[in-house]
Amino acid sequence: MREELFADRVQPDTPSRLEGLFPQMDFDDAITFTAGSPAEDLFPKEAMQQAYLDAIAAEGAHTFQYHTISGPEELRSRLAVRAQQKMAIEGVDADNVMLTAGGQQGIDLIAKLMLNKGDGLVVEAPTYVGALSSFDMYEPTYYEVQLESDGMDVDQLEETLKAHNNIKLVYTVADFHNPGGVTMSVEKRKRLVELANEYDFMILEDTPYRDLRYVGESLPSIKHFDTEDRVIFLSSFSKILMPTLRLGWMVAPKAVIKQLYKLKEAADLEVPNITASAVNQFLAKNDLDKHIEGLIKAYSGKRQAMFDALAKEMPEGVEATCPEGGFFTWVTVPDFINTTDLLYDVVTPKAHIAYVPSKNFYAFKDHTNGMRINFTGLTPDQIADGMHRLGGVLKEEMSKASLKTAQ
Amino acid sequence: MREELFADRVQPDTPSRLEGLFPQMDFDDAITFTAGSPAEDLFPKEAMQQAYLDAIAAEGAHTFQYHTISGPEELRSRLAVRAQQKMAIEGVDADNVMLTAGGQQGIDLIAKLMLNKGDGLVVEAPTYVGALSSFDMYEPTYYEVQLESDGMDVDQLEETLKAHNNIKLVYTVADFHNPGGVTMSVEKRKRLVELANEYDFMILEDTPYRDLRYVGESLPSIKHFDTEDRVIFLSSFSKILMPTLRLGWMVAPKAVIKQLYKLKEAADLEVPNITASAVNQFLAKNDLDKHIEGLIKAYSGKRQAMFDALAKEMPEGVEATCPEGGFFTWVTVPDFINTTDLLYDVVTPKAHIAYVPSKNFYAFKDHTNGMRINFTGLTPDQIADGMHRLGGVLKEEMSKASLKTAQ
Structure with a gap:
C-alpha cells in the first residue's frame, strides 16, 4: 500500500482533529474536564434495558432483520x-x-x-x-x-x-x-x-x-x-x-x-432497527421530559459549582462564559499563554487535570489562548479541586510573564 | 431550498440504485425472490437477546457511554x-x-x-x-x-x-x-x-x-x-x-x-458499544461455527429446491448459475427479453412474483436480460411454485417472440 493511492481528502500525516483531545492520565488524583460525555450515573439503565426487551418482544425475530x-x-x-x-x-x-x-x-x-x-x-x-x-x-x-x-x-x-x-x-x-x-x-x-x-x-x-x-x-x-x-x-x-x-x-x-x-x-x-425500536419503546413507556428534568437538576448543581470555583480560583485577566445550559464553559486566558503547550507541559503532568485547548475548535487551528471546560461529568468537589489546581497554574504562568515584562 | 445548492454527487432526479429493488406486492399468493435478507426463523433470537443482557451486565451503565x-x-x-x-x-x-x-x-x-x-x-x-x-x-x-x-x-x-x-x-x-x-x-x-x-x-x-x-x-x-x-x-x-x-x-x-x-x-x-459488546458476548458463549452449520443445512435444501425447480421449469435458452454457496442464482434469458420491463409489465402484476432485474447490477445500467433470484428466503414449496410461474411467463414471452420471427 502506497500513500499515493489515497484520495486528496486523506492527509496521512495530519492527525485527526479529535486526536489527543482526551489525554489519558495515569494519576490517582486525575480530574478531566475534557469530556463531552453525559454523566453515566444518570443513564436510565433499567428502563433502556427493558426497552430493548420490549422491542424484541414486539417484533420477535423480525426485530433483527433488515428494515x-x-x-x-x-x-x-x-x-x-x-x-x-x-x-x-x-x-x-x-x-x-x-x-x-x-x-x-x-x-x-x-x-x-x-x-x-x-x-x-x-x-x-x-x-x-x-x-x-x-x-x-x-x-x-x-x-x-x-x-x-x-x-x-x-x-x-x-x-x-x-x-x-x-x-x-x-x-x-x-x-x-x-x-x-x-x-x-x-x-x-x-x-x-x-x-x-x-x-x-x-x-x-x-x-x-x-x-x-x-x-x-x-x-x-x-x-x-x-x-x-x-x-x-x-x-x-x-x-x-x-x-x-x-x-x-x-x-x-x-x-x-x-x-x-x-x-x-x-x-x-439504515439505522439499526433494534436501536430505533428500543428508543421508540422507551419513549412510549417513559416520560422523556421527566428524565430530562432529572438531568437538569443534577447538571444545574454542577454548573453552579463551576461558576463558584471559577470566581474563586481564576486570576484577573482570565474570563469564562456563563452558559445557561449544555456541558461547557469557555475560558479565555491572556494571549501570551498557549493553552496547548500549557496543557502538555504543565497542566497534565503537574496539576493532573485536563481541558481541551482552543486550537482544536478553530477551522484553521490558529487560536491558542482558550480552553473548553466540561462541568457535567464531575462532582462539585472535583470541580472545586480541579479549578483550584488550574487557577494555581495560571497564576504562576501569569506572574512569570509579568516578571519577564518587569525585567 | 433550491436544488442548485446540492453538490454534484447528488443527482436529484436520478432514483437511488436501490429504489424499486424490492417491490411490494399486495397479493395473497405473492412470492418474492428479490431479498438479500437471511431467513428470520434461523436467527439465534434468544441467544442474542441474552448477549445484549450480558453486555449490559458486564459494563453496567458504562455500556451506554461513548467508547x-x-x-x-x-x-x-x-x-x-x-x-x-x-x-x-x-x-x-x-x-x-x-x-x-x-x-x-x-x-x-x-x-x-x-x-x-x-x-x-x-x-x-x-x-x-x-x-x-x-x-x-x-x-x-x-x-x-x-x-x-x-x-x-x-x-x-x-x-x-x-x-x-x-x-x-x-x-x-x-x-x-x-x-x-x-x-x-x-x-x-x-x-x-x-x-x-x-x-x-x-x-x-x-x-x-x-x-x-x-x-x-x-x-x-x-x-x-x-x-x-x-x-x-x-x-x-x-x-x-x-x-x-x-x-x-x-x-x-x-x-x-x-x-x-x-x-x-x-x-x-464509532460503532455502538452495546452492539459490539453484545456480539462479543455472543461469540464468547455460543459456537458461531455450529450456528453457521445450521444455516448451511437449511440453505442447502433451499438451494437444491431451486436447482430442481430451474431444471424443471425453465425453457431452453434460459441459463442459471449453480452457486456453491451464498444467497443467489443469476438467470440469463434471451436478449430480446428486457427483464425490467418484464418484471413490471408481466411478472409482478400477473404471476405475483418478483426478482431483481439485471440493470441494477451494472455500473452503466445497460444490461437487460438477466435477473437475480434469491433462494434462501423461501420454502422449497414456494421456490417450486414461484419458478413454475416464472417458467410459464418466460415460455409465453419466448413463444410470442418466435411467432414474430416466424411471421
Whole structure:
C-alpha cells in the first residue's frame, strides 16, 4: 500500500482533529474536564434495558432483520410532535424527520449533500470539532465568523457573504454552544434566516444540548423562523439519553430528506432497527421530559459549582462564559499563554487535570489562548479541586510573564 | 431550498440504485425472490437477546457511554483469529481488524479513502448494487470487467489496466458472488494480486457470503495471497448472524486502518458499544461455527429446491448459475427479453412474483436480460411454485417472440 493511492481528502500525516483531545492520565488524583460525555450515573439503565426487551418482544425475530431506510414511523411521529412542542417547529410530520447514526452522521450527510470541493462553508469561531472533522472530508473553503456572547457575529457574516459568492452552508450550534457555552439571541436567529434568504444558502442548526437549559426561558429554534425551507434542524439522543444509541434525528424539508436517504443508504444502509425500536419503546413507556428534568437538576448543581470555583480560583485577566445550559464553559486566558503547550507541559503532568485547548475548535487551528471546560461529568468537589489546581497554574504562568515584562 | 445548492454527487432526479429493488406486492399468493435478507426463523433470537443482557451486565451503565473508535479489543482479537483460521489470512492481530456499520460502511469508507473524482475503479459486471451506490458518491470513472463462471475475467482486467493508468481500486465479490452466484478460482485470486502489484492498485475483497458454502471446499481468501498489503478483506455479521446488528469488519494493513479511523470518526464517531459488546458476548458463549452449520443445512435444501425447480421449469435458452454457496442464482434469458420491463409489465402484476432485474447490477445500467433470484428466503414449496410461474411467463414471452420471427 502506497500513500499515493489515497484520495486528496486523506492527509496521512495530519492527525485527526479529535486526536489527543482526551489525554489519558495515569494519576490517582486525575480530574478531566475534557469530556463531552453525559454523566453515566444518570443513564436510565433499567428502563433502556427493558426497552430493548420490549422491542424484541414486539417484533420477535423480525426485530433483527433488515428494515427500511426511514425507520419506524411511530418513532418519527413522536419526534415530529416533539419538534412542534419543544422546538417551535410548526407544520411538520413524520416524513420531515430523518433518523441518523448520531448527530455526527447528520452533519456528515448534510455536508455530503451540499459541498463540492472548494464550496464556501461558514463556521463559528470556535465551533464543534467533530463537525470540522466531517466537513474536512468534502474539502470546503472555510469562512470563520466570530462567536459573541449572544451567538455568531451576524454583521461579520454579512460582510463575508458580500465578499464571497460561493457560500452554500452556514453551520451553527445556537443553543449552549459547544465549545463556546453561549446561546444565539432571537434577533440573531431571525437575522440569520433573512440572510439565508437574501444570499441563498442553507443553515445547519445543530442542537444536541438544546433540552438541557438550567436557567432562563427556551428560545424558538432557528428552524422556527425558516420561511424558505433553508434550515435543517439536527438533534440527538446522545446527551439526553445515551451516546451508545448512536441515534440522531433531523427535521428537514421532505425534498432534502429524499436526497439524504440516498446518501445514508450508500453510507450504511439504515439505522439499526433494534436501536430505533428500543428508543421508540422507551419513549412510549417513559416520560422523556421527566428524565430530562432529572438531568437538569443534577447538571444545574454542577454548573453552579463551576461558576463558584471559577470566581474563586481564576486570576484577573482570565474570563469564562456563563452558559445557561449544555456541558461547557469557555475560558479565555491572556494571549501570551498557549493553552496547548500549557496543557502538555504543565497542566497534565503537574496539576493532573485536563481541558481541551482552543486550537482544536478553530477551522484553521490558529487560536491558542482558550480552553473548553466540561462541568457535567464531575462532582462539585472535583470541580472545586480541579479549578483550584488550574487557577494555581495560571497564576504562576501569569506572574512569570509579568516578571519577564518587569525585567 | 433550491436544488442548485446540492453538490454534484447528488443527482436529484436520478432514483437511488436501490429504489424499486424490492417491490411490494399486495397479493395473497405473492412470492418474492428479490431479498438479500437471511431467513428470520434461523436467527439465534434468544441467544442474542441474552448477549445484549450480558453486555449490559458486564459494563453496567458504562455500556451506554461513548467508547472508542476501535471498539472492544476482545472482539477484534476473536475476529483476527477467525481471519487466520477461516480465511487463511496469516500474521494479523486485533489491530488489523476494524469494525464498521455493516459491510456497507466498509465499502463506503474504503471508497472515501481511495477515490478522487474521476479516479479509475474496476467493478465486476454484474456487481453488488449497494457497492455501486457507495462508489457513485465519490464520482469515480467506472471500468467494468466481465464476470465469468470462475470469477472476473482477469485477462480483460489486464487489458483495462494497460489502457487506463488511473485505476486505483478493484472491487470484487469473490465468494458466491452477489448477484452472479459464481466463485473466483484460486488461479484468478493469485493473478489478481500479481496484477495489483504490477499495476499498483488496491483490491477490496467483499465476502459477506463466504461462510455459507453448501458444497465443495473453502478457497483461501484473496487476502491470503497478498504480498504487498494491497488487499482489504471485508466481512459482515449480517448474513451469518443478523442484519440489524449493522456490524461489519475488515482486515487491513494497520496504516490503512489508521486513516480509515479518521474517516469513520468523521462519519459517525464509532460503532455502538452495546452492539459490539453484545456480539462479543455472543461469540464468547455460543459456537458461531455450529450456528453457521445450521444455516448451511437449511440453505442447502433451499438451494437444491431451486436447482430442481430451474431444471424443471425453465425453457431452453434460459441459463442459471449453480452457486456453491451464498444467497443467489443469476438467470440469463434471451436478449430480446428486457427483464425490467418484464418484471413490471408481466411478472409482478400477473404471476405475483418478483426478482431483481439485471440493470441494477451494472455500473452503466445497460444490461437487460438477466435477473437475480434469491433462494434462501423461501420454502422449497414456494421456490417450486414461484419458478413454475416464472417458467410459464418466460415460455409465453419466448413463444410470442418466435411467432414474430416466424411471421
